[in-house]
Amino acid sequence: MSSTWFWIVIVAVVVLVAVLVSGLLIARRRRISLEQARKVEEKPKGGGYTAAGGITFAPGGEADAAPAAEPVPAEHPVEDRPEVDGQPAVGDDAAVPRDSDQRTMRDVKLPEPESEGPAAAPVEGTVEPIEPVLPIEEIDPATGRLERLRGRLSKSRSMFGQSLLGLLGAGDLDEDSWQDVEDSLLIADLGAATTTQIVERLRDELSRRAVRTPAEAREVLREVLTASLSTDGIRAVRALPHEVDGQKQPAVVLVAGVNGTGKTTTTGKLARVLVSQGSTVVLGAADTFRAAAADQLQTWGERVGASVVRGKEAADPAAVAFDAVKRGIDEGADAVLIDTAGRLHTKTGLMDELGKVKRVVEKQAKVDEVLLVLDATTGQNGLAQARVFSEVIDVTGIVLTKLDGTAKGGIVFQVQKELGVPVKLVGLGEGPDDLAPFEPGAFVDALLG
Numbered sequence: 001m002s003s004t005w006f007w008i009v010i011v012a013v014v015v016l017v018a019v020l021v022s023g024l025l026i027a028r029r030r031r032i033s034l035e036q037a038r039k040v041e042e043k044p045k046g047g048g049y050t051a052a053g054g055i056t057f058a059p060g061g062e063a064d065a066a067p068a069a070e071p072v073p074a075e076h077p078v079e080d081r082p083e084v085d086g087q088p089a090v091g092d093d094a095a096v097p098r099d100s101d102q103r104t105m106r107d108v109k110l111p112e113p114e115s116e117g118p119a120a121a122p123v124e125g126t127v128e129p130i131e132p133v134l135p136i137e138e139i140d141p142a143t144g145r146l147e148r149l150r151g152r153l154s155k156s157r158s159m160f161g162q163s164l165l166g167l168l169g170a171g172d173l174d175e176d177s178w179q180d181v182e183d184s185l186l187i188a189d190l191g192a193a194t195t196t197q198i199v200e201r202l203r204d205e206l207s208r209r210a211v212r213t214p215a216e217a218r219e220v221l222r223e224v225l226t227a228s229l230s231t232d233g234i235r236a237v238r239a240l241p242h243e244v245d246g247q248k249q250p251a252v253v254l255v256a257g258v259n260g261t262g263k264t265t266t267t268g269k270l271a272r273v274l275v276s277q278g279s280t281v282v283l284g285a286a287d288t289f290r291a292a293a294a295d296q297l298q299t300w301g302e303r304v305g306a307s308v309v310r311g312k313e314a315a316d317p318a319a320v321a322f323d324a325v326k327r328g329i330d331e332g333a334d335a336v337l338i339d340t341a342g343r344l345h346t347k348t349g350l351m352d353e354l355g356k357v358k359r360v361v362e363k364q365a366k367v368d369e370v371l372l373v374l375d376a377t378t379g380q381n382g383l384a385q386a387r388v389f390s391e392v393i394d395v396t397g398i399v400l401t402k403l404d405g406t407a408k409g410g411i412v413f414q415v416q417k418e419l420g421v422p423v424k425l426v427g428l429g430e431g432p433d434d435l436a437p438f439e440p441g442a443f444v445d446a447l448l449g
């Protein structure tokens with residue numbers, strides 16, 4: 001009897017051991033580890049986005065981007081501005097809720113100019129030029145700025161890069177693992193079409209090159225992602241002057257987007273970069289809705305030494321933009337940057353108003369660059385915004401802000417692919433110098449770590 005029990009126990013132990021061993025083997029096969037795979041997951045989280053160079057600028061007025069459209073006649077010529085002639089304007093149905101109170105205007109008492117030399121002549125109409133009251137700041141050279149941007153993408157990267165590298169570094173991937181790769185891309189906002197394309201290319205490349213090590217897998221991933229960010233459009237910002245009929249013409253840059261994406265901040269940061277490179281800049285505060293917007297822009301202008309043109313009470317934003325460009329031309333400025341009010345892309349009246357701003361400006365100068373500012377933290381919605389804005393004002397470049405605060409940098413891939421508009425700049429913080437050029441390789445490196 002006791003020998004029977006002995007054999008029963010022996011058989012049970014053998015069966016148990018066999019089950020454990022086969023379980024372990026199956027688990028290992030599902031996640032084949034290449035040598036060093038662990039090391040990839042344990043990579044330190046330091047480093048980040050480091051653009052190889054500074055923000056590049058191109059002269060406006062050239063025809064190598066989209067062909068210049070024939071200017072559309074303004075519905076309300078500037079001479080007949082709605083706030084003075086009582087005519088309804090395109091933006092008059094803009095009685096939609098705003099995220100802040102409409103600015104109640106008061107005349108700003110201008111300080112006596114302290115600097116020597118003649119004061120700029122006031123611009124006629126509804127707009128007043130603002131003279132600086134803050135001391136002009138010294139602006140660091142571009143190299144110093146870029147260095148400080150290190151590490152700003154760490155959140156995006158830890159989500160996107162580490163999970164992808166962890167998966168790909170695990171070797172021969174089974175269908176579940178590929179599904180996980182797909183999920184990682186989707187969660188990072190790359191969108192279904194881009195994700196499918198990237199996964200197909202990854203599968204092809206990994207098997208074609210018989211990838212063996214995590215380092216090789218990383219290289220393939222880097223190449224596939226970087227290639228997916230390539231574009232035919234130029235990434236230089238058209239903010240340098242050009243000549244029209246032998247006369248110097250400032251580059252005109254229009255900055256637009258939905259509320260709170262960072263338009264004013266980006267306009268100010270861009271002015272800083274331009275001024276630091278020796279350009280003279282006029283800022284147009286065509287955001288006549290938000291009480292603080294014009295003040296905010298004025299502060300930026302004062303700090304960098306750029307003139308600011310802002311509207312009087314209930315000024316038509318198109319009139320402010322028009323006068324800013326007029327002032328830029330009169331002063332022989334190099335660039336005029338026009339900050340517009342935030343508007344929901346779903347509000348037709350507001351989008352019409354934006355279209356009018358552009359048309360009115362184009363009565364006297366071509367708009368060389370239309371920058372759409374997208375907040376990276378809004379994810380997929382950014383794409384819908386980009387589509388509508390592009391239809392109304394023919395966007396020529398994207399600025400993706402707040403990349404420092406999101407794990408969803410992947411919207412970059414979608415916006416570029418689906419709109420064919422290059423991402424030109426990225427905002428990596430609230431600081432005055434937290435603006436960097438968009439470079440696909442550097443961006444992917446920062447994501448992957």
Ligand SMILES: Nc1nc2c(ncn2[C@@H]2O[C@H](COP(=O)(O)OP(=O)(O)OP(=O)(O)O)[C@@H](O)[C@H]2O)c(=O)[nH]1
Pocket residue numbers: 257258259260261262263264265266287290293340341342343401402403404405426427428429430434
């Ligand atoms: N973290 C971070 N914050 C940013 C960035 N860019 C802008 N911001 C912040 O976003 C907030 C909104 O920025 P604004 O420049 O006022 O946005 P806006 O689009 O002009 O706003 P509206 O005129 O109301 O539409 C501010 O607190 C900025 O400091 C960025 O790249 N990173």
